[in-house]
Amino acid sequence: MKKILVLFQFILCFTVFSQTNEKKVILLDVDTNQPVDGAVVLVLKTKQVLMTNTEGTVVFELKGGSNLKVTHSSYLPIIIKWASLNQEENIFYLKSKLNTLDDIVITSKNPHEIVKDLVENSTKTLNVPARLKVYSREFFKLNGDYTYFNDGLINFQLYKEQKKVKSILLLEQNRSFGLVDDLVFSDLLGYNLNSMMEKYYVFSVLRPLLDEKIRKKYTFVVKVNALNEGYNDIIATPIPVDKTTDLLDDFKIVYDVKRKLIIEITAVISPEALVAVDEKTAKGAKNIIRSKFKTNYRLDLGNYYLVSSNEEINYSVNVGNEIKNIEILNNLITTNFNIQNFTYNDSQVFKDKTLFNAKNSILTDYWNFSGLTPTAKELEIINKISN
Structure with a gap:
């Protein structure tokens, strides 16, 4: 009888400690009570990376327990204790760094030279x-x-070949819904999966700031935040002109001063820049309406890698008999990082440029625990497209 009781207790304990816990965390601004979008939540036990959506929410599953580390370039970091995750919705508040005035950095080095050194060292x-x-x-x-x-x-799987960053892709699960107009399918500016990582790993978005002629069309300011003295911000803004053929982004580069590494890049085409460019009217011509680019990089225990990217573009295209308005919204988040290669067969390698032609392969509801939880509005959109 004692043996049976001991065995029962062992099974009970094993079940309790091995069960999977689903947790939901909501991050809000302590001053405005508004959701904090784009915060990185690191599960310290597994090193899984999550990112809050526009509702400030992340959802994840974990066997056992783990503390969480929350970081955001505009907020002070916090550690969330596992024991405090005891509600159906666990709400935590972040204190903004933007409540204090930025200090302008006095430096003898030209800002564009700083950008050049940052790109070289980060790469x-x-x-x-x-x-x-x-x-x-x-x-x-x-x-x-x-x-x-x-x-x-x-x-x-990232590797270098003749100083270029290449990648081998293995597709675990995927799904796609809806139809794409044949007239614009070949013109889609979605992710090119084969070259995407190279673009992020050589910082190609910053090429205008490295070009000898184009960089002269920018003004540069270097700032440091009083609550985050380890980081500086480089603000690069196009010099205003009445008319131009160049459509230039506004840039913000957040970098680690001590390590000279890029942490975040934001590139946005301002309304003023759009007004200064004449509209193209020829058949096949494209006119940008809105463009946004953002990448985040993480430095953790000596490892430095891409955490997330967000690309949004809205443009019109003249197809001859009408003007079509096209908008593509891309998000990517690295949920796990490892320096070890994976093993694979050549037949398992995904060789297409995009997921558009990939056959649906749905084994789990991976999208709910992928690191970027869909919002209620996004779920409504997906359900509408899929029906």
């Missing part, structure tokens, strides 16, 4: 070879209506 320091497990998501809008959606879990 050299990024872990390659490495393995990234990534959640990728795309929404496509045609003439204001959502018409197509895809997402998937993708493993990227």
Whole structure:
């Protein structure tokens, strides 16, 4: 009888400690009570990376327990104790760094030279070879209506070949819904999965600031935040002109001063820049309406890698008999990072450029625990497209 009781207690304890816990965390601004979008939540036990959506929410599953580390370039970091995650919705508040005035950095070095050094050092320091497990998501809008959606879990094996960053892709799960207009399908500016990582790992978005002629069209300011003295911000803004053929982004680069590594890049085309460019009217011509680019990089225990990217573009295209409005919204988040290569067969390698033509492979509801939880509005859009 005692043996049976001991065995029962062992099974009970094993079940309790091995069961999977689903947790939901909501991050709010302590002053405005508004959701904090784009905060990175690191599960310290597994090193899984999550990112809050526009509702400030992350959802994840975990066997056992783990503390969480929350970071955001505009907020002070916090540690969330596992014991405090005892509600159906666990709400935590972040204190903004933006409540204090920025100090302008006095430096004898030209800001564009700082950018050049940052790109060189960051490119050299990024872990390659490495393995990234990534959640990728795309929404496509045609003439204001959502018409197509895809997402998937993708493993990227990064390696260098003749100083270029290459990648081998293994597709774990994916799904796509909706239809894409044949007239604009070949013109889609969605993720090119084969070249995407190279773009992020050589910082190609910053090329205008490195070009001898183009950089002269910018003004540069270097700032440091009083609550985050370890980071500086480089603000690069196009010099205003009445008319131009160049459509230039406004840039913000957040970098680690001590390590000279890029932490965050934001590039946005301002309304003023759009006004200064004449509209193209020829058949096949494209006119940018809105453009946004953002990437985040993480430095953790000596490893340096891409954490997330967000690309949004809205443009019109003249197809001859009408003007079509196209909008693509891309998100990517690295949920797991590893310096070890994965093993694979050549038949398992995903060789297409995008997920548009990939056959649906749905084994679990991976999108709910992928690191970027869909909002209620996004779920409504996906359900509408898929029906």
